[in-house]
Amino acid sequence: MRKILIAGNWKMNKNSAEASELAAEIAQTLGRQHEVDVVICPPFTALESAARAIENSGVKLGAQNMHPERSGAYTGEASAEMLRHLFATYVILGHGERREYFKESDEFINQKVLAALNSRLKPSLCVGETLEERESGKAFEVVERQVKAGLANVPADLADLVIIAYEPVWAIGTGKTATPDQAQEMHQFIRGHLPALLGEAQAQRTRILYGGSMKPANARELLRQDDIDGGLIGGASLEGRTFLQIVEAAAEVSR
Ligand code: PGA
Numbered sequence: 001m002r003k004i005l006i007a008g009n010w011k012m013n014k015n016s017a018e019a020s021e022l023a024a025e026i027a028q029t030l031g032r033q034h035e036v037d038v039v040i041c042p043p044f045t046a047l048e049s050a051a052r053a054i055e056n057s058g059v060k061l062g063a064q065n066m067h068p069e070r071s072g073a074y075t076g077e078a079s080a081e082m083l084r085h086l087f088a089t090y091v092i093l094g095h096g097e098r099r100e101y102f103k104e105s106d107e108f109i110n111q112k113v114l115a116a117l118n119s120r121l122k123p124s125l126c127v128g129e130t131l132e133e134r135e136s137g138k139a140f141e142v143v144e145r146q147v148k149a150g151l152a153n154v155p156a157d158l159a160d161l162v163i164i165a166y167e168p169v170w171a172i173g174t175g176k177t178a179t180p181d182q183a184q185e186m187h188q189f190i191r192g193h194l195p196a197l198l199g200e201a202q203a204q205r206t207r208i209l210y211g212g213s214m215k216p217a218n219a220r221e222l223l224r225q226d227d228i229d230g231g232l233i234g235g236a237s238l239e240g241r242t243f244l245q246i247v248e249a250a251a252e253v254s255r
Contacts, residue, residue: 171212
């Protein structure tokens with residue numbers, strides 16, 4: 001009932017020419033397939049060239065961050081409206097790397113979520129515990145706080161745009177994946193909090209993606225879990241072949 005979503009988070013990789021090439025490879029292979037929702041998230045500087053490359057396909061475009069204000073004196077930032085103007089329809093918010101290296105707080109991330117919704121961008125709110133938090137038995141507490149704070153005050157009529165990504169920090173770019181059981185346990189826990197935040201009916205419709213070393217070899221098993229509705233792929237999205245293999249695995253799981 002929830003359509004699988006596979007999103008590629010290219011992080012700070014690919015200049016505009018390289019992005020155009022990778023985006024074109026993905027778009028040409030997938031064409032207008034509609035079994036799986038597929039999104040690519042290049043850096044800001046490559047949004048325009050990637051948008052052109054996927055123009056006649058079903059592949060959608062997302063950004064990796066944005067500022068909550070519409071415009072103003074925020075050197076180095078980009079607003080939701082600017083992203084929309086480049087045909088982005090998704091935006092990754094609160095990624096673990098932004099929380100860690102750029103000290104983004106839950107409150108600031110919440111402002112971004114609300115601003116994205118206001119501009120009708122689909123925010124993908126990232127949550128996840130560090131290794132230390134998991135080992136000290138705090139994983140659930142931390143993720144609960146991030147989900148509640150990140151989704152505070154989401155207007156009921158925009159709740160269907162919200163996407164959540166569970167990305168345990170210890171699994172991001174490390175080659176260590178959460179086991180399907182570990183991931184499912186957390187996804188189910190997150191879904192349990194959604195009725196209060198997004199409404200009872202919406203809680204069952206909201207997609208919760210898994211991220212953290214997802215690759216062709218483990219995608220099927222993860223995506224088969226009841227509450228895992230897609231993947232946010234970093235490393236394995238930088239090559240057309242591996243990203244497309246994950247999309248194929250997702251299509252198989254959804255048949
Ligand atoms: P990874 O990154 O697939 O390289 O672990 C996932 C992410 O950070 O979104």
